[in-house]
Amino acid sequence: MIHEPQSLTKSAQNSSPSPQASCHSRVLTAVYFSLLLGVFLLFFGYAYPTLPFWGDDWQYLSVYGTMKPGDNGWIPDRILSLLAHAGLGVLCAYVFMPLSGLDFVDAMVYTCAFVLSVSTLGVCYLLYRLSLLITRHQILALFSTSSFVIIGFCASKASFMPLFLPADLQEEGVGYTLTLTAFYIIPNLLNLALLTLLMRYQFAQILRPSEQVLPKSFDSTTRALIIGGGGVTLYLAQFSMTSSALILSSYCGVALLFATLARLQQHKSLAPLVLIKSLGFYGLVLALCVGLFLVAVWYGLHGGRGSYCGGYDFGFGISYAIKHLKSFRAGFWVLFITLTLFVVYLAFRHKELRGIIAAHILWLAILTIGYVGIVSSCGAKHYLMSGLLLSVAITACVWLALLLRFMPRLIAPAAFVVIFSFLHPFQGYDERPRDAYLQHRAYAKAWVAQMQEAEFKGLDSVVIAIPRELPHQHWASWFFPAFSHTLRQFGIIRREIKVEFKPQSK
Incomplete structure (x- = not known):
């Protein structure tokens, strides 16, 4: 076992939580995450709402997709993204609209706010459970x-x-944030959630070797359902976006490498079949994740976008990655570098931690190289780098939990660094003023109203004027005929109407 501070070990052995203390702990957790859900709802529902606006936003709402890769010739490895995008439309049209009485555009705003808030809250709760396993203290985990x-x-x-x-x-x-939600944010959150679960299993094997992956109280049917549901979730996570799937698959690859090296060191020499068998279910899951990712990459490279983006400019990729790593405030890098030094120190002091800490560092290095390769191709955007930035952030919090587990007296300086490094001096985000959102919402609602009016008048075609100040008004492909099809699909209009988007005349 790990050599822990005597006070922590002694208190863990001699104290067991009373029923009253356990009840207080559950209440505190419930209150904390209820407040956190409120914060997320305010952020995604009021501060930075999402609404359908551009062509991709409207087109993919009515493209339901399948569970089979290859049906989308442009990017054949996208399965989760298409399902998530259409799922938001279904949830909006058949749940939020009837319950709220709002029109389609406003109902979509609150649908996206709810889904993003709950999804982000889920990742935070899994991180809390991981931190609680590491720190063994609720306040430190929170x-x-x-x-x-x-x-x-x-x-x-x-x-x-x-x-x-x-x-x-x-x-x-x-207006592009609806597509961003389905194609980038949700896949990122799903892969981060699975990553957190995998880390929790690994730390449980180190800190609590007797803990089971699935409790023995589960019967065989329940265990089969959990394993089956986990397999489908893993499949969707890897067939989402390459930038998102890389988060989990690269970590699984590193974990598989370390597990294989540990078996070889333990048994000196193993035949390939014996080695595979010795890895057990854990190794099978890791290999399955890596295999699914490689299949998804193969599909992606042989799709339309993969062929279009066949060239690589690694110089541009490196400079772009460095630029976006610099998007963190200096205070975060102070925190991250400090935590790195402390976990390296912990690795030297505690032999059992060396493997997982080395795996984290190697994983971040491989992940960075992978993202450099992604943005070296085409379509380099800030949201493509978001998976890497979130992975760095979640690693920092896991390391912070490790630090508080073995050096709990550092809670005060850690709190000082975390809070004041980011909030002082505080600057608001000036890239999306709220009046711009209100303007785009007014346009989207006016377009829908114009289509409904055309149906009422019996018109077969409509011309919708696009303000010239919109950056993509000169891209005709951004306003697909799918606008009319999507409205009919969800019952906003009852028949197909030909629509043409044109720039406003001077």
């Missing part, structure tokens, strides 16, 4: 989770959007 929330909101400089909404609004325009 502090580690709060640090991730602070980093997600405040670690980026004012010229970039927060990590929880990594939009590149100056490049793509305010």
